[in-house]
Every structure is written in C-alpha cells, then in structure tokens.
Amino acid sequence: MRPTSSVARRAFAESRISTGSFALLFAVVAYAQAFGYDASFPTLRDRMQFAESFADNMALRTMYGFPHDLLSTGGYTAWRVGGVLSIVAAAWALLAAIRVLRAEEDSGRQELVLSGIVGRRGAYLAAITAIAAGAAVLWLATLLGLVGGGLDAGGSAFLALAIVSPVPVFAGVGALASQFAPTRRLATGMASAVLALAFVTRVIADTSAGLSWLRWASPLGWVEEMRAFSSARPEVLALPLISGAALLTLAGAIALRRDVGSGLLRSRDRSSPRLGLLSSPVALALRGERGVLVAWLAGVGIFAFVIGSLAKTVAGAGLSADLERELQKVGGAAITTPAGYVGLTFLFLVLALSLFACSQVAAARSEEAEGRLETLFALPVGRRDWLGGRLALAAAATVVLALAAGALAWAGAASQGADVSLSQMLEAGANCLPAALLFGAFGALALALAPRASAAIAYGLVAVAFVWELLGALLGAPGWMLGLSPFHHVGLLPAEPFRAVAALVMLGLAAATALAAAWAFRRRDLSAA
Amino acid sequence: MTAAIRADGLTKRYGDTLALDALDLAVAPGEVYGYLGPNGAGKTTTIRMLLGLHRPSAGHAAIFGIDAWSTPVAAHRRLAYVPGEPFLWPALTGAETLAYLARLHGDSDKAYGDLLVQRFKLDTDKKVRALSKGNRQKVQLIAAFATRADLMILDEPTTGLDPLMEMAFRETVLEAKARGQTVFLSSHILSEVEALCDRVGILRDGRLVDEGTLGELRHLAAQTIDVSFDGPAPDLRGLEGVHVAPAGRSALRLEVSGGVGPVIAALAEHPVATLTSREPSLEEIFLHHYDGSTGSNGRAPH
Numbered sequence: 001m002r003p004t005s006s007v008a009r010r011a012f013a014e015s016r017i018s019t020g021s022f023a024l025l026f027a028v029v030a031y032a033q034a035f036g037y038d039a040s041f042p043t044l045r046d047r048m049q050f051a052e053s054f055a056d057n058m059a060l061r062t063m064y065g066f067p068h069d070l071l072s073t074g075g076y077t078a079w080r081v082g083g084v085l086s087i088v089a090a091a092w093a094l095l096a097a098i099r100v101l102r103a104e105e106d107s108g109r110q111e112l113v114l115s116g117i118v119g120r121r122g123a124y125l126a127a128i129t130a131i132a133a134g135a136a137v138l139w140l141a142t143l144l145g146l147v148g149g150g151l152d153a154g155g156s157a158f159l160a161l162a163i164v165s166p167v168p169v170f171a172g173v174g175a176l177a178s179q180f181a182p183t184r185r186l187a188t189g190m191a192s193a194v195l196a197l198a199f200v201t202r203v204i205a206d207t208s209a210g211l212s213w214l215r216w217a218s219p220l221g222w223v224e225e226m227r228a229f230s231s232a233r234p235e236v237l238a239l240p241l242i243s244g245a246a247l248l249t250l251a252g253a254i255a256l257r258r259d260v261g262s263g264l265l266r267s268r269d270r271s272s273p274r275l276g277l278l279s280s281p282v283a284l285a286l287r288g289e290r291g292v293l294v295a296w297l298a299g300v301g302i303f304a305f306v307i308g309s310l311a312k313t314v315a316g317a318g319l320s321a322d323l324e325r326e327l328q329k330v331g332g333a334a335i336t337t338p339a340g341y342v343g344l345t346f347l348f349l350v351l352a353l354s355l356f357a358c359s360q361v362a363a364a365r366s367e368e369a370e371g372r373l374e375t376l377f378a379l380p381v382g383r384r385d386w387l388g389g390r391l392a393l394a395a396a397a398t399v400v401l402a403l404a405a406g407a408l409a410w411a412g413a414a415s416q417g418a419d420v421s422l423s424q425m426l427e428a429g430a431n432c433l434p435a436a437l438l439f440g441a442f443g444a445l446a447l448a449l450a451p452r453a454s455a456a457i458a459y460g461l462v463a464v465a466f467v468w469e470l471l472g473a474l475l476g477a478p479g480w481m482l483g484l485s486p487f488h489h490v491g492l493l494p495a496e497p498f499r500a501v502a503a504l505v506m507l508g509l510a511a512a513t514a515l516a517a518a519w520a521f522r523r524r525d526l527s528a529a
Numbered sequence: 530m531t532a533a534i535r536a537d538g539l540t541k542r543y544g545d546t547l548a549l550d551a552l553d554l555a556v557a558p559g560e561v562y563g564y565l566g567p568n569g570a571g572k573t574t575t576i577r578m579l580l581g582l583h584r585p586s587a588g589h590a591a592i593f594g595i596d597a598w599s600t601p602v603a604a605h606r607r608l609a610y611v612p613g614e615p616f617l618w619p620a621l622t623g624a625e626t627l628a629y630l631a632r633l634h635g636d637s638d639k640a641y642g643d644l645l646v647q648r649f650k651l652d653t654d655k656k657v658r659a660l661s662k663g664n665r666q667k668v669q670l671i672a673a674f675a676t677r678a679d680l681m682i683l684d685e686p687t688t689g690l691d692p693l694m695e696m697a698f699r700e701t702v703l704e705a706k707a708r709g710q711t712v713f714l715s716s717h718i719l720s721e722v723e724a725l726c727d728r729v730g731i732l733r734d735g736r737l738v739d740e741g742t743l744g745e746l747r748h749l750a751a752q753t754i755d756v757s758f759d760g761p762a763p764d765l766r767g768l769e770g771v772h773v774a775p776a777g778r779s780a781l782r783l784e785v786s787g788g789v790g791p792v793i794a795a796l797a798e799h800p801v802a803t804l805t806s807r808e809p810s811l812e813e814i815f816l817h818h819y820d821g822s823t824g825s826n827g828r829a830p831h
Contacts (some may be wrong), residue, residue, distance in 0.1 A: 371616030
C-alpha cells in the first residue's frame, strides 16, 4: 500500500495551491453571507419584506437557485451560497480529476509511475483518493466559514456537505472525459460542457413554471433539493454519491483496459497538409484556438439566449425605497424589469469575458512554458510583435463574444416578446468589454513580469475582484475600497445608463498596461516551465 | 571580415549561479566550430544569449556584427537554429510545421527542403504529437538547413537520431560547409565534432578552458607512449611533464605533455623492445579537461 499512498500524497500536494485558493474562497464567501444577512436584515419585519420581493425574482434565481427559506440566516445563506459554491465545487472537481488522470498521462509522467511497482488500479485509486482529500478540505473550509458567520454547527455541516455534493459526480465526469479524450484540453472541454448543461438545466428548472421537476435532472438541482437550513433532506445525498460512484467505477474500468497515454477517442495522427492560417504566429494562434473560441461562443451564446428568453417572465413589483437600498447591497438596482434583469445577469457575462481574456493570456504563457517561444524567437520574429498580436487576437475574440452575447440575449428576449431593442442589447454586450479587457491587460503584465505565476495571478485577480464586488458592500466596506474592483464600475446596461467615464478610464488603463507589458516582456529572459 | 559569431566578455548570472563567466568567442564565416562541454557547462546558456533569448548580465554577443540582444530580429534573418529539445506545435503535421517555419524565416529553399525530407526519411503527414523525439528533431533540422542561412546554430542536434540519421546529418553539415555557411555545433558527441569541426572550444563551468584546431589541441594535450622492455621495467619517475603508469612487469604507459625529447633520451639507456606512440583522441583531450579536479594543466594523478 505504501507506494500507492505516496502517489496519492504527491497528487494531493501538487494541487495544494489550487485547492488552498478554492478553500479560502469557500470560507470567505460562506462567512460573509451568513454574517452579512444578520447585519443587513436584523428584524423579522425586514426579512419578510425582503423575502416577499425576492422569492419570485427570476434574476436572482438564475444565479443563486430556488430559495426555500429567506427568513432565517441559515436559509438565506443556503440560497446565496449553495447555488454558487456548488457550481464552483463542481468545476474544481472536474479540473482536479482531469489534472490527476489525463494531464499526468499527457505529460508522460504516468508511464514512469506505472513502470514502477504501482499498478493501474493502484494509480487510479490514488488519484481518486487525492480528489476526495481535496473535497474534504473544501468541506471543512465551508463549514468553518459558516460557523464563523454565526450559524449552528449541525446545519452548517449539512449545508457544507450539500455544497461539495457535486464533487463525486463531476469528478466522475472529469474521470470519464479523461478516458475518452486523448488530450487534457479536449477532456476539459467535454467535462465543462456537461457542467454547463447541468447549470442551464438548473436555471430552467428554477425559473420556469411547471418545469421544477427538471431540478432532479441536474446534480446542481440536487443541491437545492437537499434544502439545507429549511427542511433538510439528507437522503438526497444518495443521488450524487451513487451516480458519482457509478461514473468513477466506469471510468476506472476503462482506465484498466486501455493503452496508457491514449484515449478511447483516437486522435488523428496523420493528415495531408492544410496550409491555411500558417502565415504568422497570430494566424497559427487563431488556428490553434479555433475550437476553444467556438466553445466559448457556444457557451456564452446559450447563456445569453436563456437570459434573454427569461427576461419577460420577471415579475414587475414596486419596491419601497428602504428595500431598494438594501437590494443595492445584495445585487444591484431595478432588477424587476426585463432590462434590469438582463443588466444584472450581464454582470456575470463580464466575469465570463474576463475569465476568457485570462484564458488567452494563459494560452500565450503555455507557448512559452512548453518551449515553443524559443523556437519562434530564434526566427526573425519580434517579441513585441508576437505579444502584441496575441493580445490583439484576445481582444478581438473578446469583442466578438460580447457582441454575440448581446445579439443572442436580444434574440432570446424577442422570441418571448420582451420589450428590448437589438441596439440596446448590443450596447449591453459591449459594455462588458472595458473591464474584461482590463483584466486581460493585467494578465499580460503578469506574463511579462512573473511568467510562471501569470495564469494564477490573472485568474486570481478576476476572482478576488468579483468576490469583493459581491461581498464588499455587504461587509460595509467604504466606497473607495469597493471602487478597487473593476466590476464596481460597470453600469448595469440596459437598465442603468452607460458609465462613459469609467469605461474610458478602464480602456485607457488597459491600453497603458498592455504597452507596459510589451515593454517589460521584451526585456526579460525567456523562461520555460 | 566581420565574425559570424562574436562574444566579448559574455557573462550570465541566474540569481547566485554564475552560468557563463566572461566568455570571449570569435567564429569566422565559413568555419565549422565545435562547442564542447559536459552537461551544465553553459553551452545552452551561451546559445540563448547568441540568440538574444536571454539577456547578458555583462558583455555582449553579435551575429555578423549585429547585436544579439538589442536587434534580435535583424540578427535572426542571418541564422537558423536547432534547439536541443524539439519544441514544436503538437497539432501540426511535419509538412505544416515545415511550411510555417519557412514562412516565418521568410527565405527558404523549398527544393533543398524536399531533398532533406527524403534524406532524413521523414513522414511529413504525421502530426508532431505522434512523432518520436528523433523524428521531431529531424523536422527541426530540415527546417533549419532548408533556410540555407549564413549561420547555423545547432544545440546538441543529434541526441535522438539513430546512426543512419547521424550520417545523414554529417552529410548535410558538410554540404553547408561546402557552400560557405558557418556552423556552430554544440555537442558532446565527440566523434561527431572530430569528424566535422575545423575548430573546437571546450567549455567548463562557464569558462572556455581550451580552444583551437584539433591539431593544436592534440599538441597541447598529453601524448600516450606505450613501451615494453627486455627485462623488468626501469623506474622513469621524476621526468618533467611525464606521468608514468606500470603496465605489467616489463611495460610502462607514459603520458607525456610537452616535448618527447627527454623521454627518448631517458629510454635510450634501457633495453627497449617495442615502442608505440599515438596522438590523443578528442575524447582523451576532453577527459583531460574534466577528469578530476585539476585545472587546465596536467592530468589528475590516479
């Protein structure tokens, strides 16, 4: 057993930074929601009023899920925290599974392990053990956050369990994708598509009358049906456990039977030459990233279309001025009109586009980490030209995604007869750009100054800024501190007016940062992994 | 005439580590220069600075008089590079990779490239991710030599090649030399360097410890003389510049650095049966510089 357990320990240790950051995020979010609700709505009367207007709000349901109980701190926290963190836990699980199962094979390291005295079964079990250990860390972090925020230990333990309950299922999805796909990239794409499907299914179930049974079709819906802090149903935990075990067993059975280093889907290793898009590094990057761009376009487009088509069903209820102010703290203004609904949900589009911009920086970094820049820069290819081209490509792709999101949100809304115009929605899409481009430029500067940590820095800044935007006001932070997050300066178009000054400042800062990045990148040593 | 490669006091520090210590180097156009050194001696560091990929801590490097760090693109128009590790795009086929690299270089001889594909027996329809290390290396070699650039910089280019391909590589280098191209060959395959190079530089711990034609290096290094005697071997210890090792009861092996005159004079007083002398191989020169802890003079005592 010893060699197998050292493989498991190694896998766990290699993911310590990623798991540690997720654990910190879980603890902070859990703590802030529990603590913030008590502070914002101290009396039952406040809570009744809040619950009345929120119970049927579709925008918030899209993001957070179905509220079972908004009158208690626990019920509110379960709603605000459960829906979002369970998605993050699912994403963590599939990435972790693909890292330990596919990336290890992709890099050839698995061959080395299996050439020793660790068998295939042992290696697979070690990988799963490492994921389970990581999930335990996330569970503990969430529990500590909830208890720290003033909730009782028993209920918190169950809510934390509900939040990490998608882990077995999505670890299973990641493990299965790792058996099919011959590369890490394809495995991540396949597993992410399953997660997106689960999310969309949950959104439809939560927001469409008569379709609430669909919740049972999504592992993210199961989290809601566990009803932590309202009428807890621990028996629902059996669903993710059983389906997760089934997926993992199936993936394990395939892993024991196939050739090491391959996937069930054969990669095509021969082809006659296709000479398109080979004229420059930017052209080749576009050639390589085509699949990723199409996947993002599909994901963002479907999200926007669903948002658009739900906009009409949002109930228009008058709100008191007091409540309006409290609403500002939990998610924004005027969310009771179709335009307001789209505006608020588009804040998530800003997040998605920012993450996309970071993913492009990470792709550029991997060119360097895998040594290909050394080949490239020994040719008559200038470094500034290369980085400039990559950034221009990333910016152009971000613009395309933003406009496509606007157009599809309009199409969705128009299909339901909602009262928004195409130009309004294209503006709302474009409005997402300054913040996303700014994050991309920050990522580029990280690439120039701290290449090995650049992806972590880029994604980390987006995550911290977004969490701060969601939680800062709730924690009573002063305005200048809230203003540190670029998300704070995004007007909720089409409900709010366009904030031209903020947008121009962000774009100017992005351009200046990108120039600084190009300058610094030219002056440093190339650094492979 | 402007040197193909010129380094003046080229120094590189990575943190506390001194990777290259005030290297002076000049490679003339048309020369095939062998750059020898064990792992970690600083060969790749030198090349990265010649290519302007890493920034010199002190000193500078120039390619045909063009500064490698401040104007790399202009310098790179005159050269082609083969890295020791084949870093290519896994999703492209061999043919696509060759087309891409040729376009980036801007000036490449397609017909010669096709000839090299034949010579190296490369399957160009295979994707790079499905190629073995040796085959990836062939892609890099073909791409580089097809440019017919004035200067070829090769960093251990044959480590993954089989003996047949090694011969194809030598043929290609000799063709380049015949055309007047300059070749900078970093290697630790000594037979290769011995077969191809006009001049050799030996690097140790970031410093050039020896440099010259093979003839010059041989002259400086120890010569081996095997002597057998009729009767027991005499005691020849104490001769200046001679290391004596017994080789049986009546034979000696002498390692002579410097002139052989004193040895001949000493041997004349004894009944010599046979005497063979040979020049040191490059391997012996190489080991002479790295064996044990002595500096650049004398073989370490065994």
